[in-house]
Amino acid sequence: GAVVSQHPSWVICKSGTSVKIECRSLDFQATTMFWYRQFPKQSLMLMATSNEGSKATYEQGVEKDKFLINHASLTLSTLTVTSAHPEDSSFYICSARLAGGRTDTQYFGPGTRLTVL
Amino acid sequence: QQPVQSPQAVILREGEDAVINCSSSKALYSVHWYRQKHGEAPVFLMILLKGGEQKGHDKISASFNEKKQQSSLYLTASQLSYSGTYFCGTVLIPGTASKLTFGTGTRLQVTL
Numbered sequence: 001g002a003v004v005s006q007h008p009s010w011v012i013c014k015s016g017t018s019v020k021i022e023c024r025s026l027d028f029q030a031t032t033m034f035w036y037r038q039f040p041k042q043s044l045m046l047m048a049t050s051n052e053g054s055k056a057t058y059e060q061g062v063e064k065d066k067f068l069i070n071h072a073s074l075t076l077s078t079l080t081v082t083s084a085h086p087e088d089s090s091f092y093i094c095s096a097r098l099a100g101g102r103t104d105t106q107y108f109g110p111g112t113r114l115t116v117l
Numbered sequence: 118q119q120p121v122q123s124p125q126a127v128i129l130r131e132g133e134d135a136v137i138n139c140s141s142s143k144a145l146y147s148v149h150w151y152r153q154k155h156g157e158a159p160v161f162l163m164i165l166l167k168g169g170e171q172k173g174h175d176k177i178s179a180s181f182n183e184k185k186q187q188s189s190l191y192l193t194a195s196q197l198s199y200s201g202t203y204f205c206g207t208v209l210i211p212g213t214a215s216k217l218t219f220g221t222g223t224r225l226q227v228t229l
Contacts, residue, residue, distance in 0.1 A: 044219045104215050108158035
């Protein structure tokens, strides 16, 4: 159980285009999903918290207008990188929060590698 | 502030043991441990809650010392499949605001 999928697995796009990444919880409902960014050989950095039915909460330094997040249902959150530039190239990973008693566990999707030319 | 992990990297021979430490400057509610293989998403290993919890599965165990704001992950009789980067993730506040702050990571390589 607790499977999270991401689509696409990788994407190569031209500078100035927008890219949408989907994150789905396949066998559980997630009111909260998280979006992370990871550069090579570095840790995961939280970009934003996606809440079903409400606005996302962005971490300090993350541009809301550049990284649009929509959490339209209990199983789907999307991240749209608008007007992508080469510096946006990175590994983007989502996670879905599975609530459970005293604590919650985050299960991660397989990630999306974005390359902006 | 990002939790600090030590060591940064370690190379083991198959069958050897390893300890990975995670230290925070803030009071913690819980510590989550993940293993990530190159190019893949992190895989959940275990979670420890405040209250001095210790737990284990197979030959991987962990402890959480909330007074010292530290957690340790113990890998016993390591296998080749243990290779990867280990991250601790810390939670300060339980509940819906329970976002994870990931540690600096520890690269583990197990060789024959």
